[in-house]
Amino acid sequence: MRTPAGKECRFYYNDYHRGHSTEECRLIQANAHSPEWQPKDCANCPVPDILQANSSADLVLEGTVKKGFLGLAGRRVEVRAFCSRHLIDVEEPKVGCRQCALERPGIQQLFGDSK
Numbered sequence: 001m002r003t004p005a006g007k008e009c010r011f012y013y014n015d016y017h018r019g020h021s022t023e024e025c026r027l028i029q030a031n032a033h034s035p036e037w038q039p040k041d042c043a044n045c046p047v048p049d050i051l052q053a054n055s056s057a058d059l060v061l062e063g064t065v066k067k068g069f070l071g072l073a074g075r076r077v078e079v080r081a082f083c084s085r086h087l088i089d090v091e092e093p094k095v096g097c098r099q100c101a102l103e104r105p106g107i108q109q110l111f112g113d114s115k
Contacts, residue, residue: 004039007048011063027063028077034064038075041065045077046093053094058085061093 068074083097
């Protein structure tokens with residue numbers, strides 16, 4: 001679905017059908033330790049860009065809303081990623097899991113590894 005910021009994100013959900021007025025981020029909602037999501041959090045959220053750059057089914061994301069200075073300004077969404085196939089943290093979610101990439105033929109040159 002298209003977020004309030006105008007980007008496509010599979011974690012964003014809204015329902016305005018027949019009088020409903022529901023908006024939610026299911027990524028943030030799944031994290032019990034995160035402050036409550038607000039629609040304005042979509043404006044600077046990195047998740048739509050990550051999903052556009054990396055469509056790996058093994059990439060698992062965890063999102064948290066971080067409050068800014070005194071909780072007034074600077075709210076942002078922080079994302080942690082890991083690979084469910086290799087059970088390792090993914091440092092660059094847009095690039096993806098290094099181990100998954102190395103399993104593909106011809107990708108070793110991109111990472112500077114030779115076999």
